[in-house]
Amino acid sequence: MCGICGIYHQGKIEVSPAQICRMRDLMIERGPDSAGYELLPEIALGHRRLKIIDLSDKANQPMTNSDRSIWTVFNGEIYNYRELRQELLAGGYHFNSNSDTEVLLHGYAEWGTELFRKITGMFAIAIYDSRKQQLILGRDRVGKKPLYYADKSGVIYFASDIKVITSVLPSQPMVSLPALDCYLHHIAVPDQHTIFEGIRKISPGSFHIFSENGQVATTYWEWDYSHKVVNDEATILQTCEELLIQAVMRRTISDVPIGTMLSGGVDSSLITAILCRNATRRIKTFTMGFKNYPMEDILAAREVAKLYDTDHTELILDHNVTENLLELVWQFGEPFADSSAIPTYLISKAARQYITVMLTGDGGDEAFGGYGRTIVPRNAQIFSRIIPPFLHPLIGNILGGLAINPESDSVLGKALYYIDYLKGFPYESFYNTMGFHKYRTSLWNPEYLSRITDHNPLHPFHENFNKVKGLNPIDQVLFTDGMTRLVYDYLVKIDRATMANSIECRSPFLDTALLDYVAKISPKLKFKNHQTKYLLKKIAEKYLPKKLLYTEKRGFGVPVDRWIQNDLSGIFETVVFNRYARQRNYFNYDFIHKIWSDQRTSVKDHKHRLWSLFWLELWQLMFVDKIITRDMPLREVERILK
Structure with missing residues (x-):
């Protein structure tokens, strides 16, 4: 896992070593093991490396081929690189390393952009082809690895981190009001936007070609629910299990230690069980919780760890988050109000003492139908x-x-x-209940609301529902979940929180072969007996006690209400109602005072909405006003603002 960056200037501007190194080194946590850069007549490339495969210097980046006509910087892992390497060796290519990066170089030379359809893994890739004088930016199928870019007068800036781009742009970009509107509805910034005007994200499953003729985007993969397999349940279960085992084992390819994030839920417990049954050494597992908070997840994780004799670490925290909050605001780069980012960050920090690669259960709910919102269409x-x-x-x-x-x-x-639900499906029935969907007109200052009158903050959902109009309603929801919340919330959370601690996170449930097959299974079977994740739980019965499988779905328990009403109460008010925020005047502060009062007096639960405003203002103070820093104590922020 790494951090990549570059400036494709085509000779229009001069890029200094200091400039590209400044970009590169803002991502040091993504790649603490080595750093490199290359200045070419048309492009500058930078790379920070976290060593996972081929730990030698031969695998350092930027990397080029023998005649220096093709260059690449790459973030991620290619899980089928060994098979592709053999294919390329048979075709006469020679290798100087054992890295997957060199497979990408020769693979592009052999197959061109068809390379993206041949590789499986998680990745953000930049390839510069000097013969064709073009830059190619590509991203993995489901969007595990981030890739931002900006086009400023024909100069293309790109990076794994949005703040890397803003650090070198000719001028500070403006905050995007449509992106802010979306953030307040989704508690994260959807992939159709970034928080800054003029900066974009490469979409999952796509690559862009930049040249003097402009930009061309190609989609090479999407979730496909249009075709169904006609097999009996036993055959489907066997196939799913075989594909899942293959997915887990593919993700054990590493030259550094591996463990699992064991939350105690079905998904991470099953991944841990499969890994342990196929491992040749004792596996490290990690779980966490909060003091005086429900312990069900911790107890379940403890039972799985005991069953498979893992080397288990439990991290039990108090409620105080002030020590890490500003670091997280810095690492995420854009406003991000999914509060489970904090325990994910902390468990990654604890794990980094022992491992460099961590397997997780992310994607199990999207693939097999684990959310209550997925089964609602059938119930309706x-x-x-x-x-x-x-x-x-x-x-x-x-x-x-x-x-x-x-x-x-x-x-x-x-x-x-x-x-x-039926009256509004899908356009009015599908929204994030943690956001401000029902409070939009009350929250915004009318002056700013008038500027976004034509903007529909639910458009990421609507655009994806429109792609699958004719499908079963459950498949419509599964498709839209995979194209929206998974990408801009759950995968952003796991990438930023783990990479902030130089941990590579791998998600077997997001394996391409597994996703393609599971999408072909009838929704009726996925929710047989009205059971969410029916198929996955049936597979898990071979590995885990039933009592751990058929319980109410949980997640990391996060005491947001205690944070904002107790630990952070004074700081919370100072930050949310600070003078810089009032000068911006985006919002109706009488309304914010009201929901804050309702929260404190238990009239209505607004904790997640309030948390999103708190994170937003910390982000504004750090990246727009630039009066606070990542290493500043939170109490110092309070002092500055008073």
């Missing part, structure tokens, strides 16, 4: 068979008149929820 269809659709408007009006809460667990509440 069943509801429609019991209560005919022509009665829905009448019943909805009656229940609404009785002030029934559609978010309650009562029978009447569920009935109203399904009526509203």
